[in-house]
Amino acid sequence: MNVQDTVLEHAQKILDRDDVTLDDDFFEVGGDSLVGMHFVGRVGRAVDLPVRMTLLFSYPVLRDFAAEVEALRKQAEADGVTEA
DSSP: HHHHHHHHHHHHHHTTTTTTOSSSBBBTTOOHHHHHHHHHHHHHHHHHOOHHHHHHHHHOOOOHHHHHHHHHHHHHHHOOOOOO
């Protein structure tokens, strides 16, 4: 599963909304900081990388957030960082 699909799936599940799209702002469709912490944690576990809550605050539109998570994943691969 690619990062965009992962982000969208977890956003829809945690917000309990099937109508959420990648073009939605996480906070405008019902997310708050507490839900966001759970969301970021789930995405991080799904991609095997530590993802910080500040990333969601900086990139609340899910497509942008997914792009930043993908960039982190690629950088970790280039650096040879993997999690067990």
